[in-house]
Amino acid sequence: MKPARRDPAAEITQLIISKLEAGTLPWSRPWETRNRIPLRHNGEAYSGINALYLGLVGDSLGYTSPYWMTYRQAQQLGAQVRAGETAQLSVYYHVGSRDKANPRTGQTDTERYSFLKAYSVFNAEQIDGLSASYFPEPAAPQPLSEMRRNAQLFFDRIPITVVHRGDQAYYSPGADLIVLPERQLFKSPDLIVSTRAHETIHATGAKHRLNRQFGKRFGDQDYAREELVAAIGQSIICAELGLPDEIHDNHASYVASWIKTLRGDKSAIIKAASKADQAVKWLHQQAANPLAEAA
Secondary structure, rough: OOOOOOOOHHHHHHHHHHHHHOOOOOOOOOOHHHHHOOOOOOOOOOOOOHHHOOOOOOOOHHHEEEEEEEEHHHOOOOOOOOOOEEEEEEEEEEEEEEEEEOOOOEEEEEEEEEEEEEEEEEEEEHOOOOHHHHHOOOOOOOHHHHHHHHHHHHHHHOOOOOEEEOOOOOOEEOOOOOEEOOHHHOOOOHHHHHHHHHHHHHHHHOOOOOOOOOOOOOOOOOOOOOOOOHHHHHHHHHHHOOOOOOHHHHHHHHHHHHHHHHHHOHHHHHHHHHHHHEEEEEEHHHHHHOOOOOO
């Protein structure tokens, strides 16, 4: 009898749901682990759902090496996966468009499509014969003052207007404006950074930027999906900046809606991670643009 095929979307989604139900935001990463972002065998960093999922699995299994590879890649390196080791999932998620003839109208329509392909990967700690380079020592952290300064420089290059007023944090699509509470109301400087990261991810979804569909009100599916994108994107930015991914107070209220969304669509977390990665890449492009104006 052939073994049952694994359902990668369902497996990944169930792990995320179990973490949420246990009271853990699985994409929230403490800054000390920024040098453990999952890496491919060639040193390229994973992105999207792979970075989130393999990071979670690596933490839960106690792996300290950030490297993951297929059975064949290990063999090509002159190494060997140990007998009895269990593989984890790495997925390739692609969204594209193609032209298709419409038999009713005779016109050519453009349709969107997506597909998910899964691979089996092993952590370096499951493999014998790898070089010492696959087991790096943790990097020494930068001084906190330097990391905060780099964060300020990063956000100052993003051409999105930010104001501090009142006691709420939100992005206003109509005004194309990020509103943050007055600085003295934040419990720490790093909470300013993580909150600004969250709202800046929301702002990338504007029609003239990445054109994501915002939800109209709390509780609807689009709202929950957009909050997933912002929460994951926030954690990516904070990890890259080396600062704590602190949670602003209303995140707890989103958990039930996230669980509901994930139970209703096993691909929702994969799509959200992909869109979060897209948003972060857009922000990096803006920050690297010498013509970008300070917010």
